[in-house]
Amino acid sequence: MSEQTPYEPRIVAFLCKWCSSAGSDLAGVSRIQYPANATPITVACSGGVSPQYILSALRKGADGVLVSGCHIGDCHYMEGNMHARRKLYLVKELLEFAGVEPERFRMSWVSAAEGAKFAQVVRDFVEDLRPLGPQDKLNAERP
Amino acid sequence: MSSKKRTGVFVCHCGNNIAATVDVAKVARVMATEDSVVYSEDYVYMCSDPGQKAVIEAIKKNQLDSVVVTCCSPNLHEKTFRDNAQAAGLNGFTCEIANIREQCAWVHKDRNVATAKAIKISRSAVRRASRNQALEPIGIGVTRRVLVIGGGIAGIQAALDLANAGLEVVLVEKQATLGGHMIQLSETFPTLDCSQCILSPKMVEVSRHPKIKLMTYSEVKEVTGYVGNFKVNILKKPTYVDPEACKLCDDCTQVCPVMVPNQYELGLTARRAIHIPFAQAIPASYTLDIDACLGLNPVRCGKCKDVCEAGAIDYDMLPRTVTEEVGAIVVATGFDLYGQDNLGEYGHGKIEDVLDGLQFERLCSASGPTRGKVLRPSDHSEPKDVVFIQCAGSRDPAQHCAYCSKICCMYTAKHASLYKHHVPDGRAWVFYIDIRSGGKGYEEFVQRTMETDETIYLRGRVSRLYQENGKIRVLGTDTLSGQNVEIDADMVVLALAMTPSKGTAEAAKVLKIGRDKDGFLAEAHPKLKPVESVTAGIFLAGTAQGPKDIPETVAQASAAAAKVIGLLSQPRLTHAPTVAKVRAAHCTGCEMCVDACPYDAIHLENGKAVVNAVLCEGCGTCQSTCLRAAIEVKNATLLQMNEMIEAVLGY
Amino acid sequence: MIDLNALRTQAADILETGEVGAVIGWRRGSRGMAAEPVAIVAPEEAASLVWDPTCFHNLALYLVEERKKPAQRQVHGGKPIAIVAKGCDARAVTVLLQENHFGRDDVYVIGVSCEGTGVLDERKLAQVLPGVEPDGAAFDGDNFVFATSEGERRVPAREAMMDRCLECRNAHPKLNNVVFGEETPRDFDAPFAALKRFEQRPAAERWQFWQRQFERCIRCFACRSVCPMCYCDECVVDSINLVVTPETTAAEKADRVRWIERSASRADNIGYHMTRALHLAGRCVDCGECERVCPVNIPLRLLNNKMEREAREAFGYEPGASIDLPALVASFRDDDPGQFIR
Structure with a gap:
């Protein structure tokens, strides 16, 4: 038997297809290396990310959730990211209020041209999550 | 439920691009264990001809009803494989791409870790695909008429190109006349041909064109509808003069x-x-x-x-709102100059002999206020020392506009040159940061201004200017010699930054199209879609989109016209079917989606939300706003999102 | 001081003239001194209406119920319904109007001002008057007056008032067709006082607190049932399909998203309460009913208060302030806070 594997944070990353997902493509094309902890789910717009997705991911055992969209003013749908900013601010505040580590939920604006920034966002997130250990507060402790 | 599906998974090696880091055979093996998957294979180049053929064959042979290709970014080959699915008799929307190259193989080194992540990405695509519906593109009829907003050179050019292609055009101009800023210019660089002489024939052509309905002194107040079918309300302000009756007797x-x-x-x-x-x-x-x-x-x-002997004046004329139906819109609402009052160091626009570039154009113009003589506004004397300041408000992210206004280097050179032609014994000084003279004959023109016209170019900024003894004292630095420079000038001309016009801001609001950080209209893609707005059917031309000179403006206007002609030459348009759909039984009619929708695509009918599928762009903002799970985007439903989240977390 | 007879006369009048089909108000209840909600349809029934410190229920709930039962509308002939509403209740009606739950003309608001007091917290009363079970309660200026077997007992209102009333800023119903009582200056706790105190505590302590609270939740859904804003036919936690129409396919029935399990477990309990708080953001008017009815005393107001304060401070949004306001989460401002985004 192998010895116990060290803790690796599991991150669900909701990426806007117009910016952050394209930005992560650019990171790929530029071969910028970053940790593999974040698994992307590409969405049409950060504005389409329901607070329920975040709670659900945490419930299903995510150690961290990232939502990444277009910079303000750059939304492909004009104002989707403005909606995301307001809605997800409430999620962030609520999690923090309940005593869940605020580092567990993160939002970033990454444009299609910011491959390096995308990699850095993931790197920072993983580093910030590592000391916290597994997320067990909202986790329903299933497989 | 999902076991009814017959999904095929095709894992691409991309040569060694993916296979070097990801154990593609393992990904294919693991995907085969998914409930919905009945066929799974890996292949060296899925996008190659044999690869594509293999996909089509496998779909047919295994009666697949959905396909996941795990390969590179969907931006590259989603269309390829959707076409393949279609070629094999499936609906294209049953095909999903899992990106395990850019988002995985290329950014990780550890084979185990990368393979595990590739499996999660692929699995979430498989789960999504297993719930995908076959969708048909939405067909839309087309109104073969075009609205052009703005009657400057951009609007004029676009209107003429469109009308000459046989389309009906409604050209709306806010001012009482066509012409825009170009008609105010004296001569144009680098050829120094008279602006009015080249523009006015085009203005006349517009007014006489049987296909163009010209509406001056008018404003677009409301735009509803969508590509191919816009409805536009235009306010025609009263001029109180009947143009038919007016004999121009003055x-x-x-x-x-x-x-x-x-x-x-x-x-x-x-x-x-x-x-x-x-x-x-x-x-x-x-x-x-x-x-x-x-x-x-x-x-x-x-x-x-x-x-008025002609009886042309009618005090009872009222504003009228005219409704026009058009299939496409060209926005050519132009620029304004950056306000002089923003420039404290240059006198807040309060020193009479500090002019902006357009004012100087008028002074040089034969039809201008001085009949083409360069005279100081303050005392009508001929200025002997004129200082031209470039980048007034441009390239100053700290205080003014961060961007380069692009045309100022050239028109300042033109101004200096014109001044020297008018006042051969005068001295022209130009303060500049750089000279940007890219363009046919532009650099030669600047050189001529420097050498033949003996203009003194000083590389540096003016720190301050103020009035003293009837002169304007200009304090600056020549950074090439390191010397401070003081000039007692008779006149100062500021090459003010170009900013989006007030009309541009209004148009963006009415049309609900985006603007960039500087307020210029945002193009759909900075490189590949430079004349399209983000809203289908709305196109951009001229300086409303960003600073540019006349030839560029004309080129963009013609390009926008060409795009419109292409669009409206189709008998029917299609719209992506991945749009929101209401679950009426769950809807309570609270209108949150109506308020949240960026496209005004949702309205209430009998107390339930209804989506106008043609307006909907599928962003999902309604879906994340609705508290009752009563509205969802097709093929990105709550159920699909939930299952993708589960897949990523190893459920 | 509210003249109860005037209120009764008003109710009788609008029933008499047919201006409304029913009046939802309070009457003497069967559980001790507490009032209970009642809907009256005949003018003579107006005499049974009461207004006293035990009128804690947010009657807007019954407007919602009314709408859900179209058959019931026959009873009052599709006429508008009147509701006796405190400041918080009137705000709830405003939110329901914002959400098109009914039209402004469908509801007749008989506002009652809590003036300088509020409604009674029975738990506090048990501490202030231990062992006493009063037969009745009444307002008297800054005091509550209780009728007991040993005569009248007078208690300063602030000692026995609901926490929510101590922090209330809307004791006078803004939305009304007619209003009884004065708009009186109030000087109790600062808004969000308890919330601010709680927020001072370190994160680990906050988590321990909520963990303890949510472990207790038995998922009886009383909070949901009593809330006028929880009017969805199908709640996010319902793992069975409640909304089924002839068009509902078998696949749809089978494929309901199970974001949260219905049964009680810590993770699902917190998931439920967080979802509820988020769904109430910008809609909760802090009537405090969820907290009052919770059988295991979970301080639910704290969660909702948190959202309410964020709405106010971060977005300048006041729930129930105006009928014309778009929902908090369906709107945005250009200067919404974004410093948390990287």
């Missing part, structure tokens, strides 16, 4: 008692309340400026009406 201006600054001459002269902007104005008619007029009441004044 009797009215002789009797009008009111004088106000003439905005066409940028305040360098005055005009009457009733006026014609300039002799070649199109339409050739007078306009009564109601803000300046003493009042449309014969008791208060009524002099113009009394004197």
Whole structure:
């Protein structure tokens, strides 16, 4: 038997297809290396990310959730990211209020041209999550 | 439920691009264990001809009803494989791409870790695909008419190109005449041909064109609808003069008692309340400026009406709203100059002999306030020392506009050159940061201005200027010699930054199209879609989209026209079917989605939300806003999102 | 001081004239001194209406119920319904109007001002008057007056008032067709006082607190049932399909998203309460009913208060302030806070 594997944070990353997902493509094309902890789910717009997705991911055992969209003013749908900013601010505040580590939920604006920034966002997130250990507060402790 | 699906998974090696880092065979093996998957294979180049053929064959042979290709970014080959699915008899929307190259193989080194992540990405695509519906693109009829907003050179060019291609055009201009800023220019760089001489024939052509409906002194107030089918409400403001009856005798201006600054001459002269902007104005008619007029009441004044023999003046003219139906819109709302009052160091626009570039154009123009003589506004003397300051408000992220206004280097060179032609014994000084003279004949023109016209170019900024003894003292630095420079100038001309016009801001609001950080209209893609707005059917031309010179503006206007012609040449348009759909039984009619929708695509009918599928762009903002799970985007439903989240977390 | 007779006369009048089909108000209840909600349809029934410190229920709930039962509308002939509403209740009606739950003309608001007091917290009363079970309660200026077997007992209102009332800023119903009582200056706790105190505590302590609270939740859904804003036919936690129409396919029935399990477990309990708080953001008017009815005393107001304060401070949004306001989460401002985004 192998010895116990060290803790690796599991991150669900909701990426806007117009910016952050394209930005992560650019990171790929530029071969910028970053940790593999974040698994992307590409969405049409950060504005389409329901607070329920975040709670659900945490419930299903995510150690961290990232939502990444277009910079303000750059939304492909004009104002989707403005909606995301307001809605997800409430999620962030609520999690923090309940005593869940605020580092567990993160939002970033990454444009299609910011491959390096995308990699850095993931790197920072993983580093910030590592000391916290597994997320067990909202986790329903299933497989 | 999902076991009913027959999904095929095709894992691409991309040569060694993916296979070097990801154990592609393992990904294919693990995907085969998914409930919905009945076929799974890996292949060296899925996008190669044999690879594509293999996909089509496998779909047919295994009666697949959905496909996941795990390969590179969907931006590259989603269309390829959707076409393959279609070729094999499936609906294209049953095909999903899992990106395990850019988002996985290329950014990780550890084979185990990368393979594990590739499995999660692929699995979430498989789960999504297993719930995908077959969707048919939405067909839309087309109105073969075009609205052009703005009657400057961009709008004029676009309107003419469109009309000459046989499309009906409605050209709306806010001012009383066509022409925009170009008609105010004296000569144009680098050829120094007269601006009015090249533009006015085009203005006349517009006014005479049987396919163009010209609406001056009009504003677009409301736009509803969508590509191919816009409905536009245009407010036609009253000019109080019937252009058909007006004989252009000018009797009215002789009797009008009111004088106000003439905005066409940028305040360098005055005009009457009733006026014609300039002799070649199109339409050739007078306009009564109601803000300046003493009042449309014969008791208060009524002099113009009394004197008009043609009976062209009608005080009872009312604003009219005209509704036009068009299939596409070209926005050419142009620029304004950055306000001089923002520039404290250059006198806040309060020193009379500090002019902006457009004012200087008027001074040089043969039809201008000084009949083409360069004279100081303050004392009508001929200035002997003129300082031109480039980048006034441009390239100054700390205080003003961060961007380069692009045309100032060239028109400053032109101004200096024109000045020297008018005043051969005068001295012209130009303060500049860099000279940007890319363009046919541009660099040569600048060189001529420096050498033949003996203009003194000083590389540096002016720190301050102030009035002293009837002169303007200009304090600056010549960074090449490191010397401080003090010039007692008779006149200073600021090459002010170009900013989006007020009309551009209004148009963006009415049309609900985005603007960039500087307020210029945002193009759909900075490189590949430079004349399209983000909204289908709305195109951009000229300086409303960003600073540019006349040839570029004309090129963009023609490009926008070409795009419109292409669009409207189709008998029917199609719209992506991945749009929101209401679950009526769950909807309570709270209208949150209606308020949240960026496209006004949702309205209430009998207390339930209804989506206009043609307006919906599928962003999902409604889906994340609805508290009752009553609205979802097709093929990105809550159920699909939930299952993708589960897949990523190893459920 | 509210003249109860005037209120009764008003109710009788609008029933008499047919201006409304029913009046939802309070009457003497069967559980001790507490009032209970009642809907009256005949003018003579107006005499049974009461207004006293035990009128804690947010009657807007019954407007919602009314709408859900179209058959019931026959009873009052599709006429508008009147509701006796405190400041918080009137705000709830405003939110329901914002959400098109009914039209402004469908509801007749008989506002009652809590003036300088509020409604009674029975738990506090048990501490202030231990062992006493009063037969009735009444307002008297700054005091509550209780009728007991040993005569009248007078208690300063602030000692026995609901926490929510101590922090109330809307004691006078803004939305009304007619209003009884004065708009009186109030000087109790600062808004969000308890919330601010709680927020001072370190994160680990906050988590321990909520963990303890949510472990207790038995998922009886009383909070949901009593809330006028929880009017969805199908709640996010319902793992069975409640909304089924002839068009509902078998696949749809089978494929309901199970974001949260219905049964009680810590993770699902917190998931439920967080979802509820988020769904109430910008809609909760802090009537405090969820907290009052919770059988295990979970301080639910704290969660909702948190959202309410964020709405106010971060977005300048006041729930129930105006009918014309778009929902908090369906709107945005250009200067919404974004410093948390990287």
